[in-house]
């Protein structure tokens with residue numbers, strides 16, 4: 001039987017109320033489109049005290065997800081171990097303050113991934129594009145972006161049973177045949193492991209700090225990619241589009257009508273695309289309402305994967321599930337037994 005997700009509730013579009021912590025901007029890769037990275041040694045690591053201050057500036061209950069996005073320390077660097085340890089401690093801190101971590105910090109060894117999975121309710125890594133041609137262009141100085149390596153990461157997460165987010169970065173110089181190839185690859189992994197909760201369709205938009213400076217992904221084409229993705233991916237995978245990178249409201253509407261059901265992490269700033277502020281939540285809600293959709297918050301782990309998580313992480317979800325349910329968000333079918341006391345002990 002196919003797994004269920006919020007697509008079973010017609011017209012509901014989800015988002016995750018999120019704040020991003022950046023352990024470090026230093027990165028040994030040089031993706032030419034990156035507006036985030038700094039040279040190794042040029043970025044101090046985020047201290048636990050500073051992280052706590054950042055997290056405590058928000059009223060309790062206002063943001064649920066802590067998205068951990070990091071620049072990468074080389075796999076053979078003597079500093080690698082402390083980098084992973086530090087990410088672990090930041091996730092642990094976020095959990096202790098009641099938040100739910102989702103980490104996307106680049107490729108990890110099986111040991112590193114397994115360790116971070118203990119303190120993350122889901123994890124992510126963009127496949128970007130499967131074509132190796134990009135290793136000659138935008139990824140020429142980015143060894144972490146080798147498609148075979150990234151595909152192996154997604155499979156490794158499947159083997160470890162980690163609820164996972166992946167996606168395509170669009171507009172890197174790939175062809176429509178490449179989109180199909182990348183989406184088919186994700187579909188195949190899902191049929192093997194079944195751990196993919198959502199696929200992000202991320203249109204490249206130029207930023208002020210990158211070296212690439214190419215024109216952004218044609219917004220019209222995003223609608224075709226959403227349609228293609230809906231056609232090729234198993235239906236339990238949600239399609240996420242970032243509303244801040246789609247300037248044209250009519251196109252946002254067409255993407256939703258074509259089958260996108262999620263707007264991703266929405267919060268104070270998009271650290272990856274700092275030139276593109278997220279739209280105001282109230283405005284999004286009104287727009288979606290006009291178009292016949294309802295905007296609803298969700299957890300960073302999708303309902304069908306909750307029961308796979310370690311018990312301590314399942315416990316951390318409960319206050320948020322209660323809060324979202326009190327706001328009138330209908331619980332998912334898989335959440336019901338935990339939420340309704342009358343079901344307990346039967």
Ligand SMILES: O=c1nc2n(C[C@H](O)[C@H](O)[C@H](O)CO)c3cc(O)ccc3cc-2c(=O)[nH]1
Pocket residue numbers: 016018065067102103104122123124125126165166198200240263264265266269270271272273299300301
């Ligand atoms: O605000 C952002 N959130 C990004 N997110 C966050 C994402 O929207 C949410 O963390 C997930 O949907 C989990 O709730 C990513 C998560 C991934 O696993 C992989 C890539 C991204 C990319 C971005 C991004 O560019 N900007």
Ligand SMILES: C[C@H]1O[C@@H](n2cnc3c(N)ncnc32)[C@H](O)[C@@H]1O
Pocket residue numbers: 033034035069104125126128168169202203204205206207210272273
């Ligand atoms: C964390 C994810 O953010 C995406 N990413 C990195 N730089 C950009 C950009 N300029 N525009 C859009 N997405 C970007 C990549 O897909 C990376 O994997």
Ligand code: SF4
Pocket residue numbers: 027028029030031034035036037070071072106142144
């Ligand atoms: S996109 Fe990620 S891997 Fe590439 S340079 Fe930026 S931080 Fe590093």
